[in-house]
Amino acid sequence: MTEPVEPTPSPHYRAPGWFTRNVFNRAVAGLTRLGISVWGSRVLEVPGRKTGEPRHTPVNLLTVDGRAYLVSPRGEGQWVRNVRANDGKLDLLVGRRRTHWIAREIDDADKLDILRAYLRRWKAEVGVFFDGVGPDSSEDELRRIAPKHPVFALTSG
Numbered sequence: 001m002t003e004p005v006e007p008t009p010s011p012h013y014r015a016p017g018w019f020t021r022n023v024f025n026r027a028v029a030g031l032t033r034l035g036i037s038v039w040g041s042r043v044l045e046v047p048g049r050k051t052g053e054p055r056h057t058p059v060n061l062l063t064v065d066g067r068a069y070l071v072s073p074r075g076e077g078q079w080v081r082n083v084r085a086n087d088g089k090l091d092l093l094v095g096r097r098r099t100h101w102i103a104r105e106i107d108d109a110d111k112l113d114i115l116r117a118y119l120r121r122w123k124a125e126v127g128v129f130f131d132g133v134g135p136d137s138s139e140d141e142l143r144r145i146a147p148k149h150p151v152f153a154l155t156s157g
Contacts, residue, residue, distance in 0.1 A: 042092040044070070048078075049085040060125075061092060064117045068154040070103065071118045073126035080150045089157060103152035111151040112142045 044059045057079040062069045072080050083090055088103040106114065119127065120135035127134060130149070133141045 042094055044079055044083075045091040045093055045098075046079060046082045046086050046089075049082055055079065055082055056093075059092075060118075060122055062114070062118050062121065064114055068101070069106075069114050069118075070152045070154065071114065072150045073118075073122075073129040075129070075148050076150060083152065088152070100157040101154040102157040103154055106151040106153055108143070108146040111146050111149075112139060114151050115142050115146060115149060 042059055042061045044057045045054050047053065048055045055078065059070055059079070062071060070083075083103050084105070088105075090101050090103055092099045092101060115133075116135050116137075119130060119133070119137075123130075123134055131145055133145050
């Protein structure tokens with residue numbers, strides 16, 4: 001009989017520290033639940049892979065050329081895995097407003113402009129997770145970090 005194997009953490013994920021997890025994320029999620037979007041914040045709701053229970057994570061909704069995107073600055077975290085496992089179906093919440101979306105993951109080669117726009121908007125908040133790459137970095141530098149940061153294009157669902 002084989003013992004169950006615990007999944008190994010992704011090499012492309014940076015877990016939040018205590019302050020971020022217990023103060024910052026909770027504050028942003030709380031304000032967003034009250035209907036106050038902090039710099040484009042939303043609360044992502046997606047069923048957990050194992051329990052099916054709704055999981056809530058504060059995220060930054062990015063709009064580029066009229067299209068909506070979610071970028072994972074920390075890498076392949078739980079919300080990314082849950083979205084993948086749920087066939088891309090997710091909800092974004094602001095206050096009582098709920099928007100249904102279908103997320104389609106973007107190939108690494110196609111996400112450079114999206115990463116650049118994301119960094120232009122939120123580098124002060126998330127720049128530490130991008131290995132020194134910023135909005136003015138070269139295409140080669142963006143190409144180097146692209147595999148570490150999942151990007152999803154959103155369409156109304």
